[in-house]
Amino acid sequence: MFELKEDDDACKKAQRTGAFYLFHSLAPLVQKSEHQYVVPRYSLVELERLLETFGQDTQKIEDSVLIGCSGQQEAWFALDLGLKSSSSTSASLQKPEMETELKGSFTELRKALFHLSMKDATLLSTAQALLHWHDAHQFCSRSGQPTKKNMAGSKRVCPSNKIIYYPQMAPVVITLVSDGPRCLLVRQSSFPKGMYSALAGFCDIGESLEEAVRREVAEEVGLEMDRLQYSASQHWPFPNSSLMIACHATVKPGQTEIQMNLRELEAAAWFSHDEVATALRRKGPYTQQQDGTFPFWLPPKLAIAHLLIKEWLEKQSCSSLPASPRSSHLHLS
Ligand SMILES: [Zn+2]
Structure with a gap:
């Protein structure tokens, strides 16, 4: 390759x-x-x-x-x-x-x-x-001249000033926040109706992964984080190429009151193990129910949020077992 x-x-x-x-x-x-x-x-x-x-x-x-x-x-x-x-x-x-x-x-x-x-x-x-x-x-963003791709398409070159452009991905942190027995799920207005997911946001320039997660959680739901655990990552093509970096976060003891950022989110709430387990079995998208609401459902298998939610459920069911060895632990001070 x-x-x-x-x-x-x-x-x-x-x-x-x-x-x-x-x-x-x-x-x-x-x-x-x-x-x-x-x-x-x-x-x-x-x-x-x-x-x-x-x-x-x-x-x-x-x-x-x-x-x-x-x-x-x-x-x-x-x-x-x-x-x-x-x-x-x-x-x-x-x-x-x-x-x-x-x-x-x-x-x-x-x-x-x-x-x-x-x-x-x-x-x-x-x-x-x-x-x-x-x-x-x-x-070319410098000279305005047409750029030329190489045969594989792994780069583009400007013939006039030789600048090489490489395809890029934007890092996005996706975090499943938990207070222990419950996890926090949110809705953006652009989500399909009834679907909730984990918190997600772009990393700012200069930020570490830990800083990005701590800022996102504070900005979007007003909570202070205690521990962070990396889970997995995934390329996601929308809206442009993103590298989704999935983490579990635990809030500081007593930090349970959500202050939702209305500019970013449409809804944010704590959910119990049973509520989440039921929702994870549903396969959306759904049409409106007779009472005007939509069933509560979660992202499908392909989305990394699904993995985070599944991991959290498994941890709830067997909390005495040690953490998976492939995960690394990042502790925030
Ligand atoms: Zn150029």
């Missing part, structure tokens, strides 16, 4: 035996089967034939980005058929006609994600994030 990122010729060669995933305007191509979505992949030869059918120049393959490699060294690429590029032609077919030809539909990633296997969801999230980054970095 490293060699393919650095060596344009090797990358081009890898395309000949590789597989391509297709997108249109950042929406991945999926084929809907009875139980879940299937993600089709194409060989270089198949892709060239498709581009000809669509009235697009096969030169467009140069716009594809390297998104991964199999154990057998088969390289995987993603190509967006809808984004404007130097090789776009006006004769190209429109999206619905391409979908008919491909026997699938370009589905918004946010919607497709929860119908995909974990492996496909991870791969398509990476691909979408990288395609999005390239689309947003067409020009």
Whole structure:
């Protein structure tokens, strides 16, 4: 993978035996089967034939980005058929006609994600994030000149002043706050109705992970933290590429009164083990109930908040067991 990122010729060669995933305007191509979505992949030869059918120049393959490699060294690429590029032609077919030809539909990633296997969801999230980054970095921010991507798409270079741009992720802390027997869950107005999740916020520049968590918890719910324990991390493609860093936090003894930041949150409340366990079994999104409310539900498996909540529940059920050895402990002073 490293060699393919650095060596344009090797990358081009890898395309000949590789597989391509297709997108249109950042929406991945999926084929809907009875139980879940299937993600089709194409060989270089198949892709060239498709581009000809669509009235697009096969030169467009140069716009594809390297998104991964199999154990057998088969390289995987993603190509967006809808984004404007130097090789776009006006004769190209429109999206619905391409979908008919491909026997699938370009589905918004946010919607497709929860119908995909974990492996496909991870791969398509990476691909979408990288395609999005390239689309947003067409020009050098210093000279205003068009930038040029390398074959793999691991960087863009400005030909006039040689500045190199690398794809970036923004660190986000996601924290499940607990006072011992209860955990704190919140709602932002943008969440699907009825869904609660853990607290999340971007790290400010210059902050450590611990400082970011302590500030977020203080700013959003007015609580002071005692202990912090790292759990896991995950790339998340929305709204731009984020690195979600998931932690468990325990508030200082007696710190239970929530002062909710109304600019950030729509609701914040403490929930018991039983309430959370019931909610975790529900699978949203839900429509409005007869009394006008929505059932209380939690993020699905794919979201790292789900893991945090599940870990917290397990700790409640067997609090006498030692903490998982893969987690490291960070104690705040
Ligand atoms: Zn420049």
